[in-house]
Amino acid sequence: MSDVVLKLTDVVKTFPGVRALDGVQLEVEAGEVHCLLGQNGAGKSTLIKVLAGVHHADGGEISWLGEPFAPATPQAAMRAGIATIYQELDLVDDLSVAENAFLGHEHARFGFTRRRSTAGRTKEILARLGHAEIPATQLVRKLPAAGKQIVSMARALSHDAKLIVMDEPSAVLAHDEVANLFRIIRELTAEGIAVIYISHRLAEIREIGDRVTVLKDGRTTAANLPARTTPTRELVGKMTGRSIEYVFPPRPATGERNEPLLVVSGLTRHGEFADANLTVAPGEIVGIAGLVGSGRSELLETIFGARRPDAGTVVLDGRRVSGVGKAVKSGMGMAPEERKSQALLLDEPVYKNMTLASFAGFAHGGFTDARDERAAALKTADQLELRPRDVDRAARTLSGGNQQKVVVGRWLLGDTRLLLLDEPTRGVDVGARAELYQVIRGLAENGVGVLLVSSEVPEVLGLADRVLVMREGRLIHEAPAGELDEDTVLDLVMAGSLLEGEPA
Known part of the structure; x- marks a missing residue:
């Protein structure tokens, strides 16, 4: 009988305007490499953050080692034996290898960290990972990408992890470093440790994986497929198609292309x-x-x-x-990926956000005319069908789709x-998507x-x-x-x- 260590049944996670997980099924056995496959936006990142205690599921059941599991914090997940190695490694560059490996659960006595004991334990873990050459006292910032990944694995093993989640672990590694990563994974699974391996590279999944689960639009579309023998076209087919209906404006007839802009x-x-x-x-x-x-x-x-x-x-x-x-x-104008942190002054009114790139045009004698700014912003708000049509409203109070309209509107006001x-x-509901598509196509029609x-x-x-x-x-x-x-x-x-x- 198989030894199932992790089981997810109908797991749901909802954020404002989007259902990121919509009934996910997943089953992971001890000592296996279970590959998680799906396009960007399929729900993989949300799923692993639920397992890591970063997010909390809104519905469904999670069983870990046969018991109900709902970690309140990342520390709780680590203590339970689930360690997550993110694509963007969460290491502290100015701490040593040993300090990173035992960060949050340092060896201490009478309130003081036992550095020698921590360093000694770290050396044992590094040797277990086949990297005894990495000094436990070395600052992490001085290590190459592959070395930093080994430190992240050492942190996982310092918690006696029984499941390690690896998110795109080969993304920053050279070919020989990937081979070494796979060697370490095989040694870990031989000891009974389970690995969830996330990658877009099907060749890697063939080489290291045992079983594959596929996500699409927050749902499990295929579970427990054999990694080495499932046809590629079947895997890709399970990843494609959308539950969301995309409504695109008609594409104009192809004509002779103009000189490049x-x-x-x-x-x-x-x-x-x-x-x-x-x-x-x-x-x-x-x-x-x-x-x-x-x-x-x-x-x-x-x-x-x-x-x-x-x-x-x-x-x-x-x-x-x-x-x-x-x-x-x-x-030239740009609407960046992270509109809240990179494009918007969230506590400023909509009209101030819209006129940000054409600010000089509203200045007279060293002072700006707020009436002119509001009038221009209102005209653009009408053009974009901004809701609500209140340009004095703080940008943070708008929905994701309307915030994106404000960013696009900023460039409409300029030349x-x-x-x-x-x-x-991203983060825009279905109805607002269709409106944004119309806006983008309308911009193109205007040259x-x-x-x-x-x-x-x-x-x-x-x-x-x-x-x-x-x-x-x-x-x-x-x-x-x-x-x-x-x-x-x-x-x-x-x-x-x-x-x-x-x-x-």
């Missing part, structure tokens, strides 16, 4: 993306499809001037631009000719060039005129949106999903 040539930022070449014509919507971590957002931010490139050029309407100030003056959109509908990034492949295919596919920091494919389908794009972004010898 934006020309990006050889743009490179070491470690993020390399040799990016693309164009956007006036009135054209160009979409970039790719996984989180592929360099999509970094590319957009570099085009906008928020990041300095190591090589290459950005030319807008025949003039080279660099830096945010010059980009905005040249007619924006090129708009960069990073995840334009604005649009370059957008989205984790949702149907959104890219339905909204864009032309699609670029990005994988591991490089633009690898370009085609008219009408010539692509979701399966084809997923096959391109998931490196090596149809490698020779794999089940097809």
Whole structure:
């Protein structure tokens, strides 16, 4: 009889405006590598945060070691034996390896940390992981990416973890480092430790996985599939399709493309993306499809001037631009992925947020005219069908969709000719999505060039005129949106999903 250590039954998690988990089923056995597969937005991150005690499930049942499980905090989850290694490692750079490994449960006596005891225990764990060469007293900031990941594993084992969740653990590793990671995973599972392994790379899942569970739109669409023998097309098929209906405005008939408005040539930022070449014509919507971590957002931010490139050029309407100030003056605007932290002054009124990029146009004799600002913002609010139509209202009181309209409205008020959109509908409900799609298509019909990034492949295919596919920091494919389908794009972004010898 199998030894099931973790079982999820109909688990639900809801956030304002979105049901992130909608009845998830998952079963993990001791000593197995259980792979969790799904597109960006499928619910994987929310699920592992529920297991880690970061979020709390709103419904369903979780059983851990045969008992009901609902950790109130991440510390409670760790004490219970579930450790999570996030893609963005949560280490403290200015603490030592040993201090990170035992962070939160230091060896202490009479209120004082026993550094020698902690260092000795850390050395034992590092040796168990096959990395006795890492000094326990070394500052974490001095370690390479692979070394930092080993420290995260040491932290998990310092809690005597019986289940380790690994979120995209190979994303920052070289090929030989991945092989070493797999060796460690096999040794851990041989000791009976279970591993939930999250990756977009199907070739890795074939090599290290035992079983696969697939999520789509917060639901389990396939459970306990054999990792090595399930055909790739079956796995990809379980990941595609949407329960949400996308309502896109009609795409105009393809005509002769205008001269480019934006020309990006050889743009490179070491470690993020390399040799990016693309164009956007006036009135054209160009979409970039790719996984989180592929360099999509970094590319957009570099085009906008928020990041300095190591090589290459950005030319807008025949003039080279660099830096945010010059980009905005040249007619470029951007709606970033994290609108609340990067784009909005949440406690300021809507009209102040909308006029932020065209502030100088409302200044007279060194003073701004709030009446003019309000009038312009009201006109834009009508154009965008902002609800409620109250430009004196604080931006934080609006729904996600209406907050995004405020960010887009900021650039409508200026003389924006090129708009960069990073995840334009993240956290936006279905009705507001359709309205935003209409706004974006309307901008293009008025001659604005649009370059957008989205984790949702149907959104890219339905909204864009032309699609670029990005994988591991490089633009690898370009085609008219009408010539692509979701399966084809997923096959391109998931490196090596149809490698020779794999089940097809």
